[in-house]
Amino acid sequence: MRIRAERDDLADVLARAGRAVGTRSPLPILQGVLCEVAGGKLTVTGTDNEITVRTVLDVEVTEDGRTVIPAKLAAEAVRKLPAGAVTVSSDDTEVEITGSGPRFKLRSMSVDDYPKIGEADTTDAVEVDGGTLTHALAQVGVAASSDDARPTLTGVLFESNEGALRLVATDSYRLAVKDVPSVAADHLKLVPYRALRELSRTVGGGSMQVALGDRDASFVTKQGRLTVRVIDATFPNYRQLLPEGHANRLTVDKDALLEAVGRAALVAEDHIPVRLAMHGGGVELSVIRQEVGEATELLDADYTGDDMTIAFNTRYLTDGVSAVDDEKIVIETSDPLKPGLIHGASSSDFRYLLMPVRL
Numbered sequence: 001m002r003i004r005a006e007r008d009d010l011a012d013v014l015a016r017a018g019r020a021v022g023t024r025s026p027l028p029i030l031q032g033v034l035c036e037v038a039g040g041k042l043t044v045t046g047t048d049n050e051i052t053v054r055t056v057l058d059v060e061v062t063e064d065g066r067t068v069i070p071a072k073l074a075a076e077a078v079r080k081l082p083a084g085a086v087t088v089s090s091d092d093t094e095v096e097i098t099g100s101g102p103r104f105k106l107r108s109m110s111v112d113d114y115p116k117i118g119e120a121d122t123t124d125a126v127e128v129d130g131g132t133l134t135h136a137l138a139q140v141g142v143a144a145s146s147d148d149a150r151p152t153l154t155g156v157l158f159e160s161n162e163g164a165l166r167l168v169a170t171d172s173y174r175l176a177v178k179d180v181p182s183v184a185a186d187h188l189k190l191v192p193y194r195a196l197r198e199l200s201r202t203v204g205g206g207s208m209q210v211a212l213g214d215r216d217a218s219f220v221t222k223q224g225r226l227t228v229r230v231i232d233a234t235f236p237n238y239r240q241l242l243p244e245g246h247a248n249r250l251t252v253d254k255d256a257l258l259e260a261v262g263r264a265a266l267v268a269e270d271h272i273p274v275r276l277a278m279h280g281g282g283v284e285l286s287v288i289r290q291e292v293g294e295a296t297e298l299l300d301a302d303y304t305g306d307d308m309t310i311a312f313n314t315r316y317l318t319d320g321v322s323a324v325d326d327e328k329i330v331i332e333t334s335d336p337l338k339p340g341l342i343h344g345a346s347s348s349d350f351r352y353l354l355m356p357v358r359l
Contacts, residue, residue, distance in 0.1 A: 001037040001065025002089040005057060007081050007099055010088070013044050013055040014075040016202045016224070021071040022048030029113040032068040035088075037061055045117060046071055051195045052117055053202045055224035062089075068109040069095045077104045120218035120225055122211045128165075128183050130208035130221055134200045136167055136178045137193075139350050142319040144193035145171035152233040155190040158212060168238055169193065174316050175238055175339075175353040176323065187212040190235055195228035202226050241353060243341060246332035248305025250278050251345055254329045258321055260285050260297045265314040267295045273311035273357035276331070278303050287314075310336045311357040320352035 017033045025031060025048055034045040040061055045054045067090040074097070078086055081099035089096050090108055097104040137156060145153035157168040165183035169176050189212040199219055209220040218227045264274045264287040277284040282301040288294045310333055321329055326344025333340045336359070342352040 001035065001067060002062040002087070003037055003042055004060040004062070004085055004087050005042065007078060007083055007086045009057055010042075010059075010086050011075060011079040013042065013057045013224075014071070014078060016055045017044040017046035017053050018071040018075050019198050019202050020046040020048060020051045020053035020226075025049075029068065029109055030115075031070060031072075032109045032114070033071045033074065034066065034068050034111070034114050035090075036066045038064045047115060047117065049115065050192070050229050051198070052227045053198070053224065054117070054227075055202070065090065066111050067095055068111055068114050069106055070109070073106060077106070120211060120216075120220060120227055121213060122209050122218065122220055124186070125209035125211040125218075125220070126165075126184055128180075128208050128210055130199070130203075130205035130219075132180065133183075133208060133210070134205065136180050136350075137196045137199065139323040139325075140167045140169040140176040140178045141193050141197055142169075142323055143171055143174045143176035143352070144169040146194075147171075151192075151231055152190070152235060154192055154194065155231045155233075155235070156193050156196055157188070157190050157235045157238075158217075159188045160184070160186060168235070170236060170238060172236075173313070173355050174320065175241055176320070177238070177242070177351045177353075179349045181349070189217055190231040190233060191217045192228055192231060195226065199226060241339070242351070243332075243334070243339075246305075246334045246341060248278065248303070248308055248333045250276075250283055250301055250303045250331045250333075252283060252299055252301035252329055252331070254321060254324060254327055256299055257329055258318065260299055261314055261318050261321070263297065264295050265318070267292055268314050270313065270315060272314070273359075274314045274317065275309055275311045275359070277307075277309040278305070278331075278333070279307040305333075308333060308336060309359070310340060311359050312340070312354055313357060316354055320354055323352060324350060 036043045042057045042059045086099040095106045165180040167178045203221045204223045211218045268287045275286045286296040320342045324344045328345035339353045
């Protein structure tokens with residue numbers, strides 16, 4: 001194969017496909033990306049056998065062909081070349097990358113050893129706005145677990161809810177639910193969040209087709225596609241956790257609350273909670289750490305209900321508040337030992353249920 005392309009464009013497709021490449025794979029071939037040239041296009045594929053990213057670039061083609069090159073090294077080599085056109089050529093043993101003077105020669109890998117990857121089945125795909133979907137996934141993703149010992153909790157549940165798409169994630173300490181209107185979802189699937197958080201950095205935004213199959217979920221844009229194996233497990237019955245209503249309701253400025261929790265976190269550590277003493281005059285935040293000291297701050301807020309003090313993990317509280325798209329935050333509570341519900345004052349399409357810390 002032999003092609004010519006702009007450095008930045010080539011570096012971009014190599015880096016995007018390379019995000020699916022496993023860093024500790026026992027199979028050396030999975031450290032590479034498959035480069036295929038045909039019809040005036042370069043198609044670059046990276047996979048770790050769980051997540052596959054395929055990206056496409058229009059290039060100037062001198063010779064069609066296929067090769068496998070080291071993913072990280074090739075992307076960095078192209079990125080470090082001078083700006084301008086870059087030429088990539090390959091034979092049976094090596095790949096040569098040349099750009100405005102500098103030249104790299106990299107050992108190629110066997111194309112025959114690379115996994116056979118088919119095309120995504122988008123027959124029943126749903127079309128969505130990629131930017132809307134990736135933002136919604138980022139909102140609920142803060143509650144997804146990173147503990148591979150409990151794979152069910154590392155995923156995001158895709159399901160239908162009253163004609164809209166509902167996304168749900170939980171790590172058992174918090175639960176995030178996001179309803180995305182105007183998007184139909186006929187299938188209930190559990191998709192690993194570690195793959196979903198790569199969507200914007202691999203296949204980009206714009207119009208996106210989402211296909212939820214029996215074994216795989218595929219996300220396709222004009223820049224390429226990301227395919228990931230779905231999690232074959234039963235998601236917890238989260239609906240029974242969502243309360244019908246709370247007796248107490250605090251409404252507070254989002255930025256002011258985040259700044260106050262951030263100051264409290266200077267004294268706290270992960271295991272030291274921030275206390276929220278809620279009353280008619282507002283909410284008082286405090287952190288007490290015996291060997292260091294304490295921090296206290298009173299925020300103006302609207303509060304209805306009985307005076308009450310509840311405590312939350314500072315990082316978990318920050319994650320939930322940050323994910324809300326609203327200038328005003330509502331925290332609903334009923335008891336210091338029962339979960340608090342966080343959402344925006346003007347919309348509840350995103351809800352974040354957080355377990356309190358026992359004082």
